[in-house]
Amino acid sequence: MEDSSDSFSKLNTNVSRETLLLFHKYRDLIINEKQSLISKNDQKHIWIRHFHDSLRLLNFIELSDLNIIDIGSGAGLPGIPLALVSNQKNYYYLCENRRKRANFLNEVISQLSIKNAEVIHSKVEQINYPQFDVVLARAVAELNDLFSMSYNIIKKSSTLLFHKGVHIDTELKKATKYWTFDYSLHESTIEKGSYIIEVKNLIKSIS
Numbered sequence: 001m002e003d004s005s006d007s008f009s010k011l012n013t014n015v016s017r018e019t020l021l022l023f024h025k026y027r028d029l030i031i032n033e034k035q036s037l038i039s040k041n042d043q044k045h046i047w048i049r050h051f052h053d054s055l056r057l058l059n060f061i062e063l064s065d066l067n068i069i070d071i072g073s074g075a076g077l078p079g080i081p082l083a084l085v086s087n088q089k090n091y092y093y094l095c096e097n098r099r100k101r102a103n104f105l106n107e108v109i110s111q112l113s114i115k116n117a118e119v120i121h122s123k124v125e126q127i128n129y130p131q132f133d134v135v136l137a138r139a140v141a142e143l144n145d146l147f148s149m150s151y152n153i154i155k156k157s158s159t160l161l162f163h164k165g166v167h168i169d170t171e172l173k174k175a176t177k178y179w180t181f182d183y184s185l186h187e188s189t190i191e192k193g194s195y196i197i198e199v200k201n202l203i204k205s206i207s
Contacts, residue, residue, distance in 0.1 A: 001048060001190055008047040011190075012055055015085055022084055022112050023051060029108055030075050035100050037075035048190070054078030055085065056188065057136065057161055060198050063089040066133040071095045071124040071149060072140035076105050078163070079136065083117040092117040093132070095124050130155045138163040143171040147179050147202060160199040168195050178205055 001007050009020060027046050030037050042049060054077050061068070063086055070079030073094035083092040094117060096102045102121040109117055120127065135150045135158060146162055154160070164171065168185065175181075181202045188194040 003045045003048045005047055008052055011048070011052050012085075014058075015055075019084055023081070026076075026080060026084070026108060026112060027051075029104075029111060033075075033104055035104070037101070037104070050075075050077050051081050053163065053188070053191075053194070054081040054138070056186075056196060057082060058085070059186070060159070060161055060196065061086075061090065061134055063087070066090045067093070067131055068134040068136060069093040069095055069120075069124070069132045069153065070136045070138075071146075072097075072137055073105060073119075074101055074139075076108055078138050079117065080105075080108060080112075080114070082136075083114050084112070086116065088116040090116065093120050094118070095120045095122060095127070097121070097123045124149045124153065128152050130158075133158055135160045136162070142174070143168075143197070144175040144178060147175060147181075147199075151202070151204060154202065156201075158200075158202075160197075160202060162197050162199070164195045164197050166193040168197060172197075179203065180205055 005020060031043055057078055068090055070092060073079050073096045076094060079092045079094045094105050096105055096119060102119050105119045130153055132153050135154060137146050150160060179202060182200045184198045186196045
């Protein structure tokens, strides 16, 4: 599939023209940023590989005043695209420890006038209060490490949604040694081997 705003719009018919203009501006901000936020090759695939892939999460997130954290947010993916389309019904916290990237995220929020997102300049392990309904991560760490990083910030009812690739079976095998959880795997319809893992009822196993 061609990587273009037209292809993105066909895949995401719920995105308004006004919001699409914000995505164009967001794309420019990523590409023109001096620090390397995504690879040069990926700059040719932002619309589908990054923006559309982020919005796949909408299938698993209710629009109902949820507090959602995107850990290791980096360029703001997937948190910024989700915030742009959720019509302020959910609130997004972009957790990013690297100062330059946190500064970039604050600039994006300002430039795009996003009202339902803010940056947490911190390691997620340093956040020690279970306030988040949904935890997101994309290209951050292996599943076992993501569970460890997230455990202190989730509630019993929380859902964890992580983008994963072809090694998900190996990561699951390792994670089940230390954790019990319910999960579902959702494979991309346009990219084989690209998954979203949906995790609920995460509990640290007793050794």
